[in-house]
Amino acid sequence: MGRPRTALLDRERITATALDLLDAQGEFSVPQIARRLGVQTGSVYHHVDGRDGIVELVRERIAEAIDTAPLDAGPWDTALAGWARSYRAAFGAHPRAIPLLMANPVRAPRVLEQYERAVALLLDAGFATADVMVVITALENVVLGSALDLAAPQAMWEIADDTATPRLAEALGAVHGSRTDRAFDLALEGMLVAARRMLED
Structure with missing residues (x-):
């Protein structure tokens, strides 16, 4: 044949x-x-290159959906926020891959290139070299935690008896719009506020 x-x-x-x-x-x-x-x-x-090689190919595939253009536009905090939103969307589409990818070191060249650009952005903004990876790690904690939350049920708290937890029931009933999106916005802004303070010190 x-x-x-x-x-x-x-x-x-x-x-x-x-x-x-x-x-x-x-x-x-x-x-x-x-x-x-x-x-x-x-x-x-x-x-x-073995199973680890496949993990890195998967990481590259997901990272292809991340828009890196924000890293080249505007002030550092605006640029970082734009990158974070795209990063969250890319991993939010594949939340079950996150635990595996987080347990393996990043080796994929095209992914490392994104980090290189983020590092350059922060260094050019005036961050101390020793603080740069702390800022990026904090950003990833917010992004990947929120990406996992995107896959969670909309109602994460099930209350059988409102009288047992009345304040929780009231708080849940007062939620309007996407709890996940609003929580991400809050966490991202809080992280950026802390990073701005770090830059000022």
């Missing part, structure tokens, strides 16, 4: 399959990917 006109396996298909598995079950294995693609497990390893 001749070679198939379309390759049975490539990095693109491996990445897409791994992300599908993550979205569905919050985890993946190389044998699962192989079964989905109808190939031997060993064949997958011919295209990627």
Whole structure:
């Protein structure tokens, strides 16, 4: 038989399959990917640098949806906020991937390049070198926590008896609009206020 006109396996298909598995079950294995693609497990390893390599391919795929243009526009805090909103949206689309990605060091060159730009933004704004990664980590805590919250039920608190927790029931009844979006805006602004103070000290 001749070679198939379309390759049975490539990095693109491996990445897409791994992300599908993550979205569905919050985890993946190389044998699962192989079964989905109808190939031997060993064949997958011919295209990627092991499971860790697939994790980084998934990280790159999700990060492609992050708009980095804000990092080049406006004051540092406006730029950082714009990047954060896009970052949140990209990971909010794949919340089950977050725990896995957070447990693995970032190695993907295209993702590291985003961090390089964020670091340059903060250094150019006058932040001390020792403070830069603290600011970026704080931003990520807000972004990724909120991205996970996007996948949570709208009603996270179920009250069977209003009389047992009347103030909680009243507070929940007073929520208008998206609790998650408003909470993200509040947390992001609080983080930026603290960063501005850091810059002034």
